[in-house]
Amino acid sequence: MRMNDTMVHRGPDDAGAELYEAADGYTVGFAQRRLSIQDLSPLGHQPMHSKDGRVSVVYNGEIYNFLDLKKELNGYDFVSSCDTEVIIAAYLKWGKACVHRFNGMFAISLYDRETQEVIFMVDRIGVKPLYYHLTDTAEDGSCIPGRTGLVFGSELKPVMADPDFSEEIRQDVITRYLFQQYINAPDTIFRNVYKVSPGTILTFRNGALTEEKYWDVRDMYHRMQEDPVTDYDEAKAGLKKLLQEATARRMIADVPLGSFLSGGYDSSLISAIAQEHLGSTPLRTFSIGFEEKEYDEAQYAEEVARHLGTDHTSLYIGEKDMFDLVQSIPQYFDEPFADSSQIPTMLVSMLARRHVTVVLSGDAGDEFFCGYNIYDTVKQAQSLDLLGAAAHVVGQIPLGRHKLEEKYPFRVRVVAANRDKETKTQFGAGSYVEYAKKMVLPAKDMLSVNYETESRYGVDNWQIRRMLLDMDTYLPGDILVKVDRASMKYSLECRCPILDKEVMEYSYRIRHDFKYHNGSKKYILKDIAYDYIPKELLDRPKKGFGVPLGKWLQGPLKEELSAYADRDFLIRQGIFDADFVNRMIGDFLLNGDGGPATGRNFSKLSWSFFCFQAWYAKWRKEQGA
Numbered sequence: 001m002r003m004n005d006t007m008v009h010r011g012p013d014d015a016g017a018e019l020y021e022a023a024d025g026y027t028v029g030f031a032q033r034r035l036s037i038q039d040l041s042p043l044g045h046q047p048m049h050s051k052d053g054r055v056s057v058v059y060n061g062e063i064y065n066f067l068d069l070k071k072e073l074n075g076y077d078f079v080s081s082c083d084t085e086v087i088i089a090a091y092l093k094w095g096k097a098c099v100h101r102f103n104g105m106f107a108i109s110l111y112d113r114e115t116q117e118v119i120f121m122v123d124r125i126g127v128k129p130l131y132y133h134l135t136d137t138a139e140d141g142s143c144i145p146g147r148t149g150l151v152f153g154s155e156l157k158p159v160m161a162d163p164d165f166s167e168e169i170r171q172d173v174i175t176r177y178l179f180q181q182y183i184n185a186p187d188t189i190f191r192n193v194y195k196v197s198p199g200t201i202l203t204f205r206n207g208a209l210t211e212e213k214y215w216d217v218r219d220m221y222h223r224m225q226e227d228p229v230t231d232y233d234e235a236k237a238g239l240k241k242l243l244q245e246a247t248a249r250r251m252i253a254d255v256p257l258g259s260f261l262s263g264g265y266d267s268s269l270i271s272a273i274a275q276e277h278l279g280s281t282p283l284r285t286f287s288i289g290f291e292e293k294e295y296d297e298a299q300y301a302e303e304v305a306r307h308l309g310t311d312h313t314s315l316y317i318g319e320k321d322m323f324d325l326v327q328s329i330p331q332y333f334d335e336p337f338a339d340s341s342q343i344p345t346m347l348v349s350m351l352a353r354r355h356v357t358v359v360l361s362g363d364a365g366d367e368f369f370c371g372y373n374i375y376d377t378v379k380q381a382q383s384l385d386l387l388g389a390a391a392h393v394v395g396q397i398p399l400g401r402h403k404l405e406e407k408y409p410f411r412v413r414v415v416a417a418n419r420d421k422e423t424k425t426q427f428g429a430g431s432y433v434e435y436a437k438k439m440v441l442p443a444k445d446m447l448s449v450n451y452e453t454e455s456r457y458g459v460d461n462w463q464i465r466r467m468l469l470d471m472d473t474y475l476p477g478d479i480l481v482k483v484d485r486a487s488m489k490y491s492l493e494c495r496c497p498i499l500d501k502e503v504m505e506y507s508y509r510i511r512h513d514f515k516y517h518n519g520s521k522k523y524i525l526k527d528i529a530y531d532y533i534p535k536e537l538l539d540r541p542k543k544g545f546g547v548p549l550g551k552w553l554q555g556p557l558k559e560e561l562s563a564y565a566d567r568d569f570l571i572r573q574g575i576f577d578a579d580f581v582n583r584m585i586g587d588f589l590l591n592g593d594g595g596p597a598t599g600r601n602f603s604k605l606s607w608s609f610f611c612f613q614a615w616y617a618k619w620r621k622e623q624g625a
Helices: 004-010 066-072 083-101 156-160 171-180 217-225 232-249 265-278 298-308 319-323 326-332 342-353 365-369 373-383 385-394 410-417 421-426 430-439 462-472 474-488 501-509 523-530 549-554 558-564 567-573 578-591 602-622
Strands: 014-021 027-034 055-063 104-112 117-122 131-135 149-153 193-195 200-205 208-213 257-260 284-290 311-317 358-360 493-495
Touching (some): 004 027, 004 156, 014 055, 027 055, 083 104, 083 117, 083 200, 131 156, 171 430, 171 474, 171 602, 217 462, 217 501, 232 265, 232 501, 232 523, 257 265, 257 342, 265 298, 265 358, 265 365, 265 523, 284 298, 284 342, 311 342, 319 342, 326 342, 326 602, 365 462, 365 474, 373 421, 373 462, 385 410, 410 430, 421 462, 430 578, 430 602, 462 474, 474 493, 549 578, 549 602, 558 578, 558 602, 578 602
Parallel strands (some): 257 284, 358 493
Antiparallel strands (some): 014 027, 055 104, 104 117, 117 200, 131 149, 131 193, 200 208
């Protein structure tokens, strides 16, 4: 129960913990903290068991098509109206293949007494997290049949509470973390601790672990491309219908439901569809505004809400409101995580939870429909790649003690240096990469800061390639982690219609120029939004609000950052290069960012370092060190 209660914020309504004697001397322990959404009665309690006692389940998430599946499973004698029991019935009928029929967000743990297997299933894109720790392994971390154990949880907290938890930090992931600001599955910050990758089934039996990928971004993209939708009107109508169905599925709940509404295209579209589904009953919508008027966009959300007829609530926050949450980051983001948008996400989640238990969001519109500004840059970089190759060759000419390439203007230098076929869409400031590398003491098999995997996508168009890469990395590793932890901090369930199985797979069939059309990003998604909301309410320049990291780090967090970068402390810690980091942080505190011409984004690196050290301090304190 102690491990289970580390996650009371994820499930304050009920708790269950049970132990089962298994074969070969193993014991299976299942525990769950429940946030009651479907069937609020005790019939929804977990662990839940099949009537014949063969199967036990604990799980986090929602199976949105559980009512449809229930019709197919009419031979099973259901006693509850919740989706957990549907998982049990589906497994008994279809075995592990049942996961192909689930449309939802889920991390499922299932014990089958007949096969003596513990089976873990994670949803296709990794909305719901699942960590596991392998105990008593071989020197290389591999399993030892008959001996290795496994401890799992929706967060790292319960895993770290295990008395046999291994405390060894993985030195090899830290440089990539500093650069990317998150740690992507299957890696974690600890040795022998992993995240189950999206679209994966793990099976643990008698100390042996097997892994099966049942859904893959690359494979599904190419499969769907075999049947492309080439007519724009057909694509728009098809996507609109699927979004309507996906949103309706996510509105099934026995508790109050609302929607985030920022006033941008994605959240406005999802809110509009949800309001359409409710008819005359106003949808509860929520947004945050900023007291700093040059950043505030809450008025646009309020205008959209008035047009749609929603019951809208805005919370105006100041810099202090955000700053006050900094100290809670290591508590709710179990491993180092430095996407500063986590802070406003926590605030809007706090606001929504005052009124509802479930909230809809517009997340993933950018990744699946080409919405990020980086996709403009990627397109331009591909058009300049041949010139960059020539500039790189010429740039090798010696110029005194340097090469000519080192004297190129910053933008030319970036394009010229972008020669690695595995990282073509991940170009950036070489000096920034070098600073991230120099911050960390060398370790065996250090992970590269970029993902050297682009050739696996088999796509010539750099925009599409980068979108697929983001679906494999940035979306599940950063965006969905941020939304999950920020919302669950307040016991709020967040549901994302764009991440519906049918929507994701249909998006792969849509022609790319329907998404990126004459320089307009998310073209087809915007066009659907215009069916609900006048263009003038949506088409506006983004003001953009960034958490003032530099100001904080050089102001109220200066003393803490300086202590984290103290040379003697860093030497004792044994993770970072004490001399380099001490000088770099000192330079940043004195002079600020290096500026765009240098590529030395000191505030971003310093924030990544700060978040790591804040996490490290909390973790060591909890370990009694």
